[in-house]
Amino acid sequence: MNTPTIMKQSRWVPWLYLAPALLVMAVFVLYPMFNTFVLSFMDKTGTQSAAVSCVAGQPCWGSFENYRYALTNPEMLQALRNNALWLLLMVPGTVITGLLFAVLADRVRYEALAKAIIFMPMAISFVGAGIIWRFVYYIETGSGQQIGLLNAVLVAFGGQPVAWLSNPAFNNFALMIVGVWLWAGFCMTILSAALKSVPAEILEAARVDGAREVEVFFQIMLPIIMPTILVVTTTMVINVLKIFDIVFVLTGGNFGTEVIANRMFKLIVTDTGRSMAIAVLLVLLTIPVLIFNVNRFRQQEASR
Amino acid sequence: MKPFQRLNRIFNHLPVHLALILMCVAWVLPTMGLFVTSFRNSEDVRTTGWWTALAARQTPGEPEYTTYCASCHGADGKALPAADLSDPTLIEKYPRSNRLLAMLRKEINGQPHLTDPALPENPNEALEKLSPILTYMQDFSGSSQDQSRFTLRNYADALVGYKGTQNYLTDCEQGVESALSKFKCTAADLLNPEGMGRAFVNSLLVAVPSTLLPILLAAFAAYAFAWMDFKGRMWLFALLVGLQIVPLQMTLVPIARMYVSLGMEGSFIGIWLFHTGFGLPYAIYLLRNYLSGLPKEVFESVYLDGANHWTAFWQLAIPLATPAIASLAIFQFLWIWNDFLVAKIFLSNNPVLTVQITNLIDPRGGNWHILTGAAFLSFLVPMIVFFGFQRYFVRGMLAGSVKG
Numbered sequence: 011m012n013t014p015t016i017m018k019q020s021r022w023v024p025w026l027y028l029a030p031a032l033l034v035m036a037v038f039v040l041y042p043m044f045n046t047f048v049l050s051f052m053d054k055t056g057t058q059s060a061a062v063s064c065v066a067g068q069p070c071w072g073s074f075e076n077y078r079y080a081l082t083n084p085e086m087l088q089a090l091r092n093n094a095l096w097l098l099l100m101v102p103g104t105v106i107t108g109l110l111f112a113v114l115a116d117r118v119r120y121e122a123l124a125k126a127i128i129f130m131p132m133a134i135s136f137v138g139a140g141i142i143w144r145f146v147y148y149i150e151t152g153s154g155q156q157i158g159l160l161n162a163v164l165v166a167f168g169g170q171p172v173a174w175l176s177n178p179a180f181n182n183f184a185l186m187i188v189g190v191w192l193w194a195g196f197c198m199t200i201l202s203a204a205l206k207s208v209p210a211e212i213l214e215a216a217r218v219d220g221a222r223e224v225e226v227f228f229q230i231m232l233p234i235i236m237p238t239i240l241v242v243t244t245t246m247v248i249n250v251l252k253i254f255d256i257v258f259v260l261t262g263g264n265f266g267t268e269v270i271a272n273r274m275f276k277l278i279v280t281d282t283g284r285s286m287a288i289a290v291l292l293v294l295l296t297i298p299v300l301i302f303n304v305n306r307f308r309q310q311e312a313s314r
Numbered sequence: 315m316k317p318f319q320r321l322n323r324i325f326n327h328l329p330v331h332l333a334l335i336l337m338c339v340a341w342v343l344p345t346m347g348l349f350v351t352s353f354r355n356s357e358d359v360r361t362t363g364w365w366t367a368l369a370a371r372q373t374p375g376e377p378e379y380t381t382y383c384a385s386c387h388g389a390d391g392k393a394l395p396a397a398d399l400s401d402p403t404l405i406e407k408y409p410r411s412n413r414l415l416a417m418l419r420k421e422i423n424g425q426p427h428l429t430d431p432a433l434p435e436n437p438n439e440a441l442e443k444l445s446p447i448l449t450y451m452q453d454f455s456g457s458s459q460d461q462s463r464f465t466l467r468n469y470a471d472a473l474v475g476y477k478g479t480q481n482y483l484t485d486c487e488q489g490v491e492s493a494l495s496k497f498k499c500t501a502a503d504l505l506n507p508e509g510m511g512r513a514f515v516n517s518l519l520v521a522v523p524s525t526l527l528p529i530l531l532a533a534f535a536a537y538a539f540a541w542m543d544f545k546g547r548m549w550l551f552a553l554l555v556g557l558q559i560v561p562l563q564m565t566l567v568p569i570a571r572m573y574v575s576l577g578m579e580g581s582f583i584g585i586w587l588f589h590t591g592f593g594l595p596y597a598i599y600l601l602r603n604y605l606s607g608l609p610k611e612v613f614e615s616v617y618l619d620g621a622n623h624w625t626a627f628w629q630l631a632i633p634l635a636t637p638a639i640a641s642l643a644i645f646q647f648l649w650i651w652n653d654f655l656v657a658k659i660f661l662s663n664n665p666v667l668t669v670q671i672t673n674l675i676d677p678r679g680g681n682w683h684i685l686t687g688a689a690f691l692s693f694l695v696p697m698i699v700f701f702g703f704q705r706y707f708v709r710g711m712l713a714g715s716v717k718g
Binding site for chain 2: 019021023024025027028030031032034035037038039041042043045046049056110111114115117118124126127128129130131133134135136137138141142143144145146148152154155156157158159162191194196199200203248251252254255258259271274275278282285286288289290292293296299300303304307308311
């Protein structure tokens with residue numbers, strides 16, 4: 011970070027430029043974060059210690075009572091389990107799908123069109139995407155025809171219609187598919203830019219040496235773009251930890267699809283203390299990514 | 315290239331083409347279903363899949379009519395001269411199926427109207443049978459109003475927020491009471507608080523200031539980070555990098571409480587400030603990276619010419635950073651336009667598009683014609699922005715990790 015040495019300013023000038031932004035961030039980001047932390051140790055209404063909601067003869071963590079809820083309540087456990095499932099399946103699914111698109115689209119003339127199609131869901135709201143997929147998964151339980159695409163296909167092939175969103179056997183996967191549909195375009199765009207920056211000479215040299223396309227991809231391209239894959243993955247981890255709108259619109263967190271952010275939203279009005287404890291939990295979960303990002307930033311700055 | 319070689323090339327690439335095209339089709343089908351449905355006649359939407367929109371149309375309601383009515387009234391409806399179902403004036407007395415149900419529940423000559431088979435006891439199930447029968451009778455009596463395959467009426471429903479079983483315009487034309495009680499059937503209905511028209515205005519009122527304000531504040535801060543020397547610069551900037559990924563759930567409640575104590579709850583200023591605070595870390599990060607990437611010599615030469623920071627900022631930094639500002643503006647605008655959680659919490663009395671859509675959801679799934687129209691109305695602006703400024707959009711995304 012070198013600045014021109016010619017322009018010397020008095021010590022307080024930079025702070026004049028910074029003040030408006032810092033002030034707004036202090037009032038609307040930093041102070042509320044601190045306040046959320048404090049509220050997470052308070053009761054429902056945020057007026058007295060969370061310990062008052064302890065019931066005699068039952069487990070109690072004192073001031074940490076809301077955290078006991080966040081870490082042991084069955085609905086919260088389900089939410090944590092589901093978020094873990096999203097992390098394990100949806101994040102790799104999205105990154106691999108995005109990579110596949112990037113690799114395939116790189117080889118055809120209609121690359122721009124194909125990419126625009128895959129990327130389009132990123133432009134619309136998650137709520138809108140939720141409506142789109144509610145319609146795809148819709149099940150007609152009466153005597154009428156299936157007007158949801160997926161069930162119509164099933165019935166056309168002689169199957170029985172399936173309640174995609176309320177059957178706990180696959181509703182979580184149905185929601186994750188929506189997530190992949192939404193974010194694959196994001197992963198594709200970033201990975202595609204990384205693929206294009208791989209020097210063509212290296213690839214040519216490998217091909218001349220008789221490497222098959224698969225070998226070129228796995229042994230040359232993949233290692234080169236690995237840092238980018240890591241960045242995309244961490245961004246997706248954050249997105250998945252905060253996943254809310256899709257679940258809210260498609261299932262409302264019912265039928266075993268609860269997630270952390272939806273639980274937090276449901277409790278905002280009825281039990282502030284618990285809701286804030288869940289928010290703090292959410293932040294704690296993002297800290298590894300935060301450290302990763304700050305370290306990456308410092309490396310970038312060092313190599314500038 | 316020889317023809318044979320070219321053929322060989324295409325053949326070698328065939329799996330690539332097939333896979334890519336298949337995936338593109340899979341990606342586009344869900345949205346297409348929504349789009350096609352939003353233009354379909356509401357009765358068709360209820361009874362057939364959107365992919366049949368162009369297929370030969372089966373007459374809706376014919377099987378139900380045959381089951382319940384044909385044994386007495388005849389297949390053409392003329393068997394009972396006292397109740398000629400092919401007479402449009404008779405059918406027009408029943409603009410909606412619930413009136414038909416009320417009539418059918420009354421006895422005729424001391425006997426129940428329908429015995430073999432009887433209508434389901436549950437009114438909702440009975441209406442489900444009667445609605446197609448009514449459509450069928452309207453069809454053959456010639457009193458039916460709007461039977462065209464494609465229509466814009468769903469969009470009118472969505473704009474005014476009309477949740478009837480028939481279209482708003484149809485009910486207005488026929489003077490149906492439920493339409494008249496809450497609606498005036500004039501342009502004033504466009505501002506109905508439950509409609510997408512009003513929500514569209516609200517979305518604009520939220521998104522435009524919430525885009526401009528953080529960019530202005532961020533530009534000043536980014537300039538300071540890029541071209542000024544001050545103590546704690548690195549430390550402060552690393553803090554911003556960290557703040558970018560703080561979930562907004564972490565700040566919602568304290569700010570909401572603060573607004574209540576200030577009497578600002580539900581105000582537009584409140585949501586502008588929230589989005590500004592939350593958008594700033596990413597905005598500063600992106601602009602600072604862009605500004606500090608500009609050649610140092612340019613700035614040195616203007617400083618040598620005697621320009622101070624204020625002039626350098628407005629006449630050099632801002633014009634040079636226009637591409638980055640454009641990317642940022644598009645990103646921030648779409649982010650706010652598509653936001654649901656913040657608007658739901660801070661502006662539930664003035665719903666924006668995303669919130670209004672969720673208000674229109676019918677848990678039983680009976681109003682797809684309105685919902686699809688409403689969703690597409692909310693896509694209009696993002697689609698224009700996306701296809702118009704795709705280049706900036708992608709550039710903005712590549713410039714930094716994406717906040718959320």
